[in-house]
Amino acid sequence: MQAPMLSTVAATIQTAIAPVFLLAGIAGILNVLVGRMARVVDRARKIEQLHPVSTGAEHERHVWELRLIDRRLSVINTAIWLCVASGIAICLVVALLFGAEIVHLDIGVVVAVAFIASMMLLTAGLVAFLFEVRLSLRAVHVREELLERDRSG
Structure with missing residues (x-):
């Protein structure tokens, strides 16, 4: 097996730069997703503390919000899983680019x-992230009875 020339390695590095930048972007998205998950978990803990001492309509609202939070956590987890899998695939692309160059394989289709x-x-x-954001809007809308709007007009 012949070692690749330095110019070939440099060209492969240049080819791999775009996927590496994409990997940095995915890391940023994951940072946002994990931050959202942490905030949802914090909200769940707060509602879980209020749940046992609430009654009537307030209790029903807590149950409703806990169900929504549970759904949001599932969706965020899915979004995180998909983005991590995407990052792994990008790492595979970079590894394949270098591996193919080192052992002189024609695996362009695989890459x-x-x-x-x-x-x-x-x-x-x-898309999962967008869905989670849409779910979160259900919980943050101000309830109509709290707005105390004039019902005569």
Whole structure:
């Protein structure tokens, strides 16, 4: 096995730069998702403390919010899983680029499939994130009875 020339390694590094930048972007998205998850967990803990001492409509609202929080946590977990899988696929792309160059393999199709899989996983993760944001809006709308609007007009 012949070692690759320095110019070949440099060209492979240049080719791998775009996926590496994408990996940094995925890391930023994961940071946002984990932050959202932490806030949802904090809210769940607060509602769990209020739940046993609440009654009537307030108790029903706590149960409703806990169910919504449970759903949000599942969706955020899915989004995190998909984005992590996307990052792993990008790492695979970079490793395949270098591995193919070192052992002189023509695996362009495999690299392309891994990149496409990464993009599909990232897209699915972002869709899950969008869905979680939409779910969160249900909990933050101010209830109509608290707005004390004039009902005559």
